[in-house]
Structures are given as structure tokens and as C-alpha cells.
Amino acid sequence: MNLEKKIRNIQDFPKPGIGFKDITTLIGDGEAFKYTIDKMVNDIKAYDVDIVVGPEARGFIFGTPVAYGLGVGFVPIRKPGKLPSEVESYEYDLEYGTDILEIHKDAIKPGMKVAIVDDLLATGGTTKAATELIEKLGGEVVILEFVIELEFLNGREKLQQYNVNSLVSYSAE
Template sequence: MDLKKVIREIPDFPKPGISFKDITTLLQDGEAFKHSVDLIVEDLKDKNVDIIVGPEARGFLMGTPVAYAMGVGFVPVRKPGKLPFETESYDYGLEYGTDTLQIHTDAIKPGQRVAIVDDLLATGGTMIAAAKLIEKLGGEVVSMQFLIELEDLNGREKISKYDVNSLIKY
């Protein structure tokens, strides 16, 4: 199945020169959505994953069905102020400024094998932040899985020490 055919591209969104990859069309297509989840699960099947982590918010959409299919738990990584329990934070740089991600302090147990699942690999900043949070809690990042990779942004280079799989490349 050619998953690119079910991704809607929106030119000049959110600003001129950007070609936004809209995954809502893939999510609406039951066969394509199932196929994409199945492909990620297939890649993870021999990696002895204990838990899936998904960054806010589209990582929730891709990560939870993967966790369900694998019979493992799911942990959300969120922006500040969204998690109700004690959190660990990690600040990371953006093109203009900084951002922060948080995870519950009890979400990852020492030694747990973790796969991070998200919709898009762009510059890699979010993935580095999520990996640092997991590692800070004693987890081991065994794989990073993406529906889409924007190759021109070279995010893969930032996360090259990890196992990386992307289903669609632009």
C-alpha cells in the first residue's frame, strides 16, 4: 500500500514555503491506518519493547494503537502543565527559542525497553527531548518509529545513535 497517497499535503501551511503533511486523511482511512500501525508493530516485534512513549499530541494517535497491538502500556510525553502528577522536564532548543517536554516521574521504570512512536520526524528536537526524559528515568530507548520523515530537515542525524524507522519519506 502506498501510504503517501492517503496523506494530504497542504501548501503554504502554517506559513509560506511549508508543505504541511496532514495525517488526518490517513487516520480516516481504516485500511491505511491499520496498515501503518501493523508496519510499525512488525518492525518492533523482535526488539523486546516493554512500553511505548508518544509525544504530544500526534504521537498519542500513532503510539496508542501500537501499544495496544503489542500488548504493552503507553506513556504520554506532554507540554508543561498537562500532567497531574510529579514530572521530570527537559528543555530543548527550537529554531527561535526553546520548548519543554514533561513525563511523569514514575512512568518509566529503570531498565525498561522503550519505543518512541510519533507521526513525524522533522528536525529531531522533540525526539531528543523525549529520549533524554526516558533515559533520565532509567529507561533504554530501543527504537524511534515515525509515520513520516522529512529527509531535508536532517532530523535522523540528530538521533543517529538510536534505531530509527520511518514509513514514508519526503
Template structure:
């Protein structure tokens, strides 16, 4: 099944010059959503995964069903102030400023084998921050999985210390 055919391209969104990859057209189709989840699960089923971690919001879309299928837990990564209780945080740079991501302090056991899942790899900055957060919490990042990779943007280079897997690639 060609997943690329199910991803809508929206030119000049959210601003001029951006070619937005819209996954809502893929996830609204039950057969294609199931195929996508199964693809990620098949890739991970023999990798001895302890936890799936996903950043809000689209990391939740793919991360939770993959965790369910593997029989492991899911840990959400949220922006600062969105999680109750004690958290661990990491700051990271954005194009114009900084942001902060958090996880609950007690969710990742020392040495846990963690896979981070998100919808799209572009610059890699957010996922690098998520990986730093997992490491800070005591986890071992064993792989980063993305539905889509924008190859020319070069996020894979920033994440070169990790195994990176993407299922649909665009050269823009």
C-alpha cells in the same frame, strides 16, 4: 499499500514555504490506519519492547494502538503543566525560544526497553528531547519510529545514536 498516496500535502501551511504533510487524510480511512498500525507493530514485534512513549498529540495517535497490539504500556509525553502529579522534565530549543516536555516521574522502570513513536521526523529536536526524557527517567531507548520522515531536513543526523525507522519518506 502506498501510504504516501493517503497523505495530503498542503503548501504554504502553517506559513509560506512550508509543505505540510497532513496525516488526517490517512487516519480517517480505517483500512489505511489499520495497515499503518500493523506496519509499525510488525517492525517491533520481535524487539522485546517494554513501553511505547509518544509525544503529544500525534504521537498518541500511533503510539496507543501500537502499545495495545504489542500488549505493553503507553507513556504520554506532554508540554509542561499538562500532567498531574510529580513529573520529570527536560528543556529543549525551538526555532525561536525554548519549550519544556514532561512525563510522570514513576512511569518508566529502570532499564525498561522503550520505543518512541511519532508521526513525523523533521529536525529531530522534539524527539531528541523525548529520548533525553526517557533516559533521564531510567529507560533505554531502543528505537524511534516515525510514519513520515522529511529526509532533507536532516533530523536523522541529530538522532544518530538511536535506531531510526520511518515508513514514508519525502525529500523535502
């Protein structure tokens, strides 16, 4: 299946000059969504992961069914103030300012093999922050799995020490 044809491109969103990759058309197509999840599960299966982690919010859309397909649990990484129990936080730099991600302190046990699943690899900042949180808790990130990669933003450069896989790659906006 050609997943690129299932992803809607919206020009000048959220601001002029940006070509937004809209996954709602992919997840709204049952056959394409199932294919995507099955493909991600098959990509990750060889890594024998203990848990799947997904960053807010679209990482939840893909990470939860991938975890189900692998027969493992799912851990959300969220923005501050969204998780009810004790959290570990990580502040990271954005192009203009900073952001913070949080994970429950008891969500990752030392030595756990972790897959991070998300919809998009762009600059790699959010994913790098997620890896830092997981490693701070003693987890081992064994694979990073994405639906879409925007190669022209060079996100892989921040993630060179990890196995990175994407189903659809765009080399230019």
C-alpha cells in the same frame, strides 16, 4: 499499500513556503490506518519493548494503538502543566526559543526497553528531548518509529545512536 498517497500535502501551511504533511486523511481511512499501525507494530516487535512512549499530540494517535498491538502500556509525553502527578521536565532549543516536555517520574522504570512512536520526524528536536527524558529516568530507547520522515531537515543526525524507522520519507519539500 502506498501510504504516501494517503497523506494530504497542503502547500503554504502553516506559513508560506511550508508543505504540510496532513495525516488526517491517513487516519480517516480505516484500511490505511490499520495498515499503518500493523506495520509499526511489526517493525517494533523484534525489539521486545516494555513500553511505548508518544509525544503530544499526534504521538498519542499512533503510539496508543501500537502499544495495544504489542500488548504493552503507553506513556504520554506532554507540554508543561498537563500531567497531574510528579514530573520530570526537559527544556530544549527550538529554532527561535525553547520548549519543554514532561513525563511522569514513575512512568519509566530503570532498565525498561522503550519505543518512541510519533507521526513525524522533522528536525529531531522533540524526539531528542523525549529520549533525554526517558534516559534520565533510566529507560533504554531501543527504537524510534515514525509514520513520516522529512529527510531534507536532517533529523536523523540528532538521533544517530538510535534505531530509526519511518514508513514514508520525503527527500524534498
